[in-house]
Amino acid sequence: xxxxxxxxxxxxxxxxxxxxxxxxxxxxxxxxxxxxxxxxxxxxxxxxxxxxxxxxxxxxxxxxxxxxxxxxxxxxxxxxxxxxxxxxxxxxxxxxxxxxxxxxxxxxxxxxxxxxxxxxxxxxxxxxxxxxxxxxxxxxxxxxxxxxxxxxxxxxxxxxxxxxxxxxxxxxxxxxxxxxxxxxxxxxxxxxxxxxxxxxxxxxxxxxxxxxxxxxxxxxxxxxxxxxxxxxxxxxxxxxxxxxxxxxxxxxxxxxxxxxxxxxxxxxxxxxxxxxxxxxxxxxxxxxxxxxxxxxxxxxxxxxxxxxxxxxxxxxxxxxxxxxxxxxxxxxxxxxxxxxxxxxxxxxxxxxxxxxxxxxxxxxxxxxxxxxxxxxxxxxxxxxxxxxxxxxxxxxxxxxxxxxxxxx
Numbered sequence: 001x002x003x004x005x006x007x008x009x010x011x012x013x014x015x016x017x018x019x020x021x022x023x024x025x026x027x028x029x030x031x032x033x034x035x036x037x038x039x040x041x042x043x044x045x046x047x048x049x050x051x052x053x054x055x056x057x058x059x060x061x062x063x064x065x066x067x068x069x070x071x072x073x074x075x076x077x078x079x080x081x082x083x084x085x086x087x088x089x090x091x092x093x094x095x096x097x098x099x100x101x102x103x104x105x106x107x108x109x110x111x112x113x114x115x116x117x118x119x120x121x122x123x124x125x126x127x128x129x130x131x132x133x134x135x136x137x138x139x140x141x142x143x144x145x146x147x148x149x150x151x152x153x154x155x156x157x158x159x160x161x162x163x164x165x166x167x168x169x170x171x172x173x174x175x176x177x178x179x180x181x182x183x184x185x186x187x188x189x190x191x192x193x194x195x196x197x198x199x200x201x202x203x204x205x206x207x208x209x210x211x212x213x214x215x216x217x218x219x220x221x222x223x224x225x226x227x228x229x230x231x232x233x234x235x236x237x238x239x240x241x242x243x244x245x246x247x248x249x250x251x252x253x254x255x256x257x258x259x260x261x262x263x264x265x266x267x268x269x270x271x272x273x274x275x276x277x278x279x280x281x282x283x284x285x286x287x288x289x290x291x292x293x294x295x296x297x298x299x300x301x302x303x304x305x306x307x308x309x310x311x312x313x314x315x316x317x318x319x320x321x322x323x324x325x326x327x328x329x330x331x332x333x334x335x336x337x338x339x340x341x342x343x344x345x346x347x348x349x350x351x352x353x354x355x356x357x358x359x360x361x362x363x364x365x366x367x368x369x370x371x372x373x374x375x376x377x378x379x380x381x382x383x384x385x386x387x388x389x390x391x392x393x394x395x396x397x398x399x400x401x402x403x404x405x406x407x408x
Contacts, residue, residue, distance in 0.1 A: 006067050006120055008109040008170045014090050015078040025078050026092055031108040034058055035096040040089045042138055044097035047145035051103055053154040057136050060112040063120035073250040112162045116311050121162060182241040186218040194241055197253040198225045204256045207232055276343040284315040292338060295350040296322045305329050
């Protein structure tokens with residue numbers, strides 16, 4: 001699983017062809033890569049707002065490939081390709097347009113992400129004329145700019161509610177593999193990462209046993225889960241997380257969370273207990289309020305009566321209105337106060353969506369279904385939980401044509 005903190009790589013290695021082709025790799029600085037792609041994908045005569053929006057999409061897509069180790073986890077020795085069927089258009093050795101170059105110098109360490117998510121957005125885009133897609137339309141962005149939209153408005157018109165991370169740190173690309181095999185008796189953050197990945201993968205592959213306690217200690221239950229994972233995916237079932245098993249875990253984790261797709265389910269860590277200790281009400285602040293808001297935000301994607309709210313840790317009027325809506329939906333007194341009954345009902349619905357819809361990705365959106373049945377015995381168990389916003393099923397098959405360079 002990737003590092004929790006995304007960074008801007010100093011350099012990026014580009015494969016000059018499709019992933020499996022026998023083509024050359026070139027390594028360039030990340031800013032030069034973005035300048036190259038932007039000069040190849042868009043026109044320097046466009047409105048600056050459109051240029052900024054497109055550059056942010058280019059940066060975010062490339063960072064998603066680096067952050068998720070999309071190709072390196074599959075055994076390739078590069079970070080991204082120049083094939084528009086898979087990635088972004090890169091012309092080795094080309095010159096850059098001066099105004100685009102200046103904008104990239106300003107924006108290369110800014111990127112897009114969903115609120116509450118960790119990973120850079122896999123900001124898909126296409127030209128919007130000969131090819132259409134679910135992401136940004138390049139010519140459409142210019143049309144919006146001509147109508148007076150600024151870059152943020154353009155971005156949100158295509159990607160919805162996203163935020164811009166500014167001035168991300170720059171660092172050399174590092175592998176997520178901890179550098180030594182993890183085995184029974186090992187402890188530490190890398191074991192936590194392994195346990196989190198296994199537990200998320202087990203939602204889609206129930207034969208892999210869940211690890212009840214994500215505690216960073218590689219014990220018998222972690223070993224059993226690793227061994228079953230290895231058996232399912234045709235690896236040597238030795239119960240040891242070596243490099244091959246680690247990157248198999250990364251590949252499957254990225255796949256089941258859709259982190260490399262536009263409608264990522266998202267990566268977000270909680271190490272706190274989900275149990276409510278005291279009722280919360282308008283005016284309260286803190287982690288419990290943030291947990292509440294996050295659960296309500298997920299439920300809002302599935303239940304139209306519940307309005308979407310910000311996850312800011314502040315119990316304000318908008319949060320109270322969402323609580324009242326949830327209470328009405330679940331047949332509870334509409335007080336706007338989150339007591340233990342309200343909390344447990346919201347948690348059970350949220351947990352049910354986690355355990356049900358993610359196992360049936362073809363069923364998205366899961367709009368009006370209320371989850372019924374017996375709550376899990378370890379409700380609110382203390383665990384490092386990967387919790388996620390839902391996403392619509394991503395349609396595949398579209399690809400961008402080879403683009404002509406803009407006139408210089």
